Amino acid sequence: MIIVVGDLVTDVVVTHAGPIEPGSDTAAAITVGGGGQAANTAAWLAHSGRAVTLIAAVGDDPAGRERVAELTAAGVRCVVRVHPGAVTGSIVVLAGPSERTMITDRGASLLLDPDDVQAAVLATPEASHLHLSGYPLLHDGSRAAGLAALAAASSRGLTTSVDAASAAPLRSVGASAFLTWVRDCDLLLCNADEADVLAGPGPAAEQAGSLTSHVRNAVVKQGGAGATWASQAGGPYAISPERVPMKDPTGAGDAFAAGLLAAWLAGSSPEAALKAGARLGAAAVTQIGARPTP
Secondary structure, three states, X not given: OEEEEOOOEEEEEEEOOOOOOOOOOOXXXXXXXXXXXXXXXXXXXXXXXXXXXXXXXXXXXXXXXXHHHHHHXXXXXXXXXXXXOOOXXXXXXXXXXXXXXXXXXXXXXXXXXXXXXXXXXXXXXXXXXEEEEOHHHHOHHHHHHHHHHHHHHHHHOOEEEEEOOOHHHHHHHOHHHHHHHOOOOOEEEEEHHHHHHHHOOOOHHHHHHHHOOOOOEEEEEOXXXXXXXXXXXXXXXXXXXXXXXXXXXXXXXXXXXXXXXXXXXXXXXXXXXXXXXXXXXXXXHOOOOOOOOO
């Protein structure tokens, strides 16, 4: 059993083939469905055959009920607090041919409660690993819950992983603070922009190696250019995946994390885990939306 802690929101994905025309019309395909880094990773883990529990928060609204129902149908055990009077978070994802921009209302995700998180972790005795989305740590309202998740995992002797989440809020809180919050976790995942914030600009192998002074293992994701793993025990290890046609990059990093975790926790080597992550990430970009296609 893997416990995933973090955000569960609604994604409004706007997929456009060309530049957005300010003040005018831009042709696009628009889809609405489940999102949130933690929830997406949980869904991809379930898709990979892993038992997974998601700890999150939603509002007492139709969107919240739909988001929980989707994950339950996908095989995710949901320990999700419903907050009366709050709205479920939502994100507008502008997905272009080569990048995405997210316009975010975190909603009830900011109400993730540390007591709820700690109780849920302690009440899941079959769990062996906790994966934390970085988003709770990046916002004042939910930071205590993110820290409680890591503390509860430590008290239980679980291995831990953290996804750095997003470069802009990382810059806001500062690299030093974030690395203090995640110190000594077993695995830190970050993309190239996040690695620049946390370790400074440079080659991925140097960035990952630098981050191992704070965590036991670090992975720097570079999209279609591959990924690099460094460990306090050795490395670096790098892979260059095969290129695939990309329809939508939304959720690719979450799928990569799920594939990597599923393989690594099953005993795979860093190289094999990176390849497993790349395969699932490639599957994600060839479809529209952040979750596995049912």
